[in-house]
Amino acid sequence: xxxxxxxxxxxxxxxxxxxxxxxxxxxxxxxxxxxxxxxxxxxxxxxxxxxxxxxxxxxxxxxxxxxxxxxxxxxxxxxxxxxxxxxxxxxxxxxxxxxxxxxxxxxxxxxxxxxxxxxxxxxxxxxxxxxxxxxxxxxxxxxxxxxxxxxxxxxxxxxxxxxxxxxxxxxxxxxxxxxxxxxxxxxxxxxxxxxxxxxxxxxxxxxxxxxxxxxxxxxxxxxxxxxxxxxxxxxxxxxxxxxxxxxxxxxxxxxxxxxxxxxxxxxxxxxxxxxxxxxxxxxxxxxxxxxxxxxxxxxxxxxxxxxxxxxxxxxxxxxxxxxxxxxxxxxxxxxxxxxxxxxxxxxxxxxxxxxxxxxxxxxxxxxxxxxxxxxxxxxxxxxxxxxxxxxxxxxxxxxxx
Numbered sequence: 001x002x003x004x005x006x007x008x009x010x011x012x013x014x015x016x017x018x019x020x021x022x023x024x025x026x027x028x029x030x031x032x033x034x035x036x037x038x039x040x041x042x043x044x045x046x047x048x049x050x051x052x053x054x055x056x057x058x059x060x061x062x063x064x065x066x067x068x069x070x071x072x073x074x075x076x077x078x079x080x081x082x083x084x085x086x087x088x089x090x091x092x093x094x095x096x097x098x099x100x101x102x103x104x105x106x107x108x109x110x111x112x113x114x115x116x117x118x119x120x121x122x123x124x125x126x127x128x129x130x131x132x133x134x135x136x137x138x139x140x141x142x143x144x145x146x147x148x149x150x151x152x153x154x155x156x157x158x159x160x161x162x163x164x165x166x167x168x169x170x171x172x173x174x175x176x177x178x179x180x181x182x183x184x185x186x187x188x189x190x191x192x193x194x195x196x197x198x199x200x201x202x203x204x205x206x207x208x209x210x211x212x213x214x215x216x217x218x219x220x221x222x223x224x225x226x227x228x229x230x231x232x233x234x235x236x237x238x239x240x241x242x243x244x245x246x247x248x249x250x251x252x253x254x255x256x257x258x259x260x261x262x263x264x265x266x267x268x269x270x271x272x273x274x275x276x277x278x279x280x281x282x283x284x285x286x287x288x289x290x291x292x293x294x295x296x297x298x299x300x301x302x303x304x305x306x307x308x309x310x311x312x313x314x315x316x317x318x319x320x321x322x323x324x325x326x327x328x329x330x331x332x333x334x335x336x337x338x339x340x341x342x343x344x345x346x347x348x349x350x351x352x353x354x355x356x357x358x359x360x361x362x363x364x365x366x367x368x369x370x371x372x373x374x375x376x377x378x379x380x381x382x383x384x385x386x387x388x389x390x391x392x393x394x395x396x397x398x399x400x401x
Contacts, residue, residue, distance in 0.1 A: 009134040012127055013365030018349050022359045034359045035377045035388055038176070038329045040240040043379040045302075047241040048292050051282045055244075058281040066277045068269040070097025070248070074283035078248045081287045082231065086222030087252050094251045096265060097275045097283070101206050101234045101247040106132045107272075108202060108230050108249065111264035112167055113138040120161055120169045122153060124332070124366035124373070126176045126204065141166070142367055147334065150323055151180035155189045162193065168200040169193070171220055174207040177332045177366045177375040179325020181215040184223070191224045200261075203231045206247075207328040209238045209293050212304050215326040221252045228253045228261075235279070237329065238293045239286045246279035303329070303378075306385060310378045313389040317396060331376045332363070335396075342401055345371035351399065356391035 014036060022032050034042075041047075069075060075095040082090040098104035105128055109119070115137040121129050123142035133140040143158035145151045158169075171190060173182045194201050203220040211217050221229040234247030254262060296303040311324050311331055319339025322331050335342055342348050345362035348371075353359055363373025374392075378385060 006135060006137060010131045011365075012131050013346070014127060014361050016365070018346065018353065018359065018362070018365075021350055022353055025353065025357065030357055032353070032357050032359050033384070033388055033391075035380060036359045036361050036375075038237060038377055038379065039242050040237070040379055041242060043381070045240045045296075045379060047235075047239060047244070047282075048286075048289075050289055051235075051239060051241060051285050054285040055278050055282050059278055062277040062281060064277070066274045066280060068266070068272075068274050069093075069095065070275055071277070071280045074248075074280045077284040077287045078250060082219070082221065082250050082252070085219040087219065087225075087231075087250070089225065089252050090221075090250045096249050096269055097280055098234075098247045098249065099275050100236060100245040101204065101232045102128055103245075103272075103275075104232055104247055104249050105129060105202075105204075106135065107265065107268045108232075109133055109136045109138065111261055111268055112136075112200065116165060117167045118163060118165045119167060120158060120199075121367070122170065122172055122175070124177055124363060124368040125170070126172055127366055129170050129172070129204070130367050138167075139165075140367075142369075145175070145178065145180065147178075147323060150326075151175060151178035151332075152182060152186050153190060155186070155193070158190065159193055162197050162199075166197060166199060168202055170202045170204065172204045173220065174205075174211060174217060174325075174327025176207065176328050177330050177361070177363075178323065179328045179330055179332065180323075181211055181217055181326040184218050187218055187220055187223055191220070191227055194224070195227050201227060201229045203229055205231060205233050207237050208233060209291060210297060210303070210329065211327040212297055212307060213326060217327065221250070224253055226253055228255075228258055235282060235286055238291075239282075241279075241282060241286070244279035244282055245276055246282055248283070306378045306380070306382055307331070309382045310376065310385040310389060313386065314376070314392070317389070317393045319396070329377055329379055331378055333374050333376065335372045335374070337372055340372075340396060340399070342371050344401060345373070347401065348399070349374065352392070352395050356395050358388055358391045360388075360392075
């Protein structure tokens with residue numbers, strides 16, 4: 001039996017060949033240091049206890065199906081969350097809950113795309129966006145993010161990529177993998193392009209509260225009351241509840257003529273029956289309670305210290321530089337091609353894995369068009385990060401392709 005042809009154009013390299021090789025090495029008895037996924041739990045960053053307690057308290061009531069959109073109390077909490085962020089139009093009926101943002105990404109694209117329709121996606125991107133566009137028979141068209149400008153989107157390049165087949169614009173802010181947090185001016189520029197060309201905006205804001213050094217995350221929908229926006233967030237990162245698979249979307253700026261798309265979203269929600277019900281009971285507590293992520297990102301906080309420590313260690317390696325991330329959980333380091341002459345970055349990370357038993361991600365896996373970047377997750381403690389960077393330093397000192 002062969003796979004469907006539409007899967008031939010779908011890639012998700014952060015769980016692809018490199019991870020499979022790591023699993024083979026583990027099966028052979030090797031211990032692998034894994035800094036490839038933004039998964040907080042293995043590094044002692046547990047879900048806050050009040051969130052867990054609410055799930056436990058409601059587990060008996062969560063045995064049956066819920067409304068296909070999600071339980072009402074959670075949708076109210078999400079709506080109120082966006083209202084406090086400056087999007088007063090969002091009501092509970094504008095909210096749809098999902099099994100993580102990953103499920104919702106596929107759903108919002110399935111509801112929109114016909115064969116050959118185009119979606120503007122950042123480069124580099126969270127690769128599920130590109131993969132899901134292709135899975136839905138669309139075409140991902142990548143707009144450049146400028147490393148020399150702190151990985152801000154290049155608005156001129158974005159405008160040049162718009163055609164009569166372009167249907168939507170994806171904005172990942174704070175960005176995975178670069179850690180960029182976009183300025184108000186850049187967001188307004190993207191919104192203006194969407195307004196001019198009648199594009200739907202997908203705002204992936206899963207890292208909205210994970211920002212450093214006084215950076216400000218601007219909720220895109222609050223800047224675009226007259227533009228259709230699908231805003232997405234969830235519990236995985238800010239609330240350290242990745243395994244709960246609990247996410248949401250909120251629609252804003254839609255007019256009456258857009259109801260056909262919204263009806264399509266509802267149809268898809270009905271078809272999957274409902275989201276994971278126990279985890280929905282975590283949402284109201286998470287959004288309404290004390291935001292403990294701030295303890296981790298402020299001066300003296302664990303995530304901030306780990307970011308600073310790992311960043312300094314990386315850029316101290318000859319031929320390695322890295323834009324210091326203003327948000328999220330990743331370092332997206334550049335290998336100077338004059339020092340490290342790499343033509344296949346996937347081969348590089350497999351060789352690193354085999355020689356140093358360290359698992360990280362390669363830049364082209366995030367739809368970057370040059371093989372000169374690596375992504376390292378800084379969720380681990382500083383001593384583990386020291387070990388990881390030491391392995392990278394040793395490896396690069398002798399590595400040749």
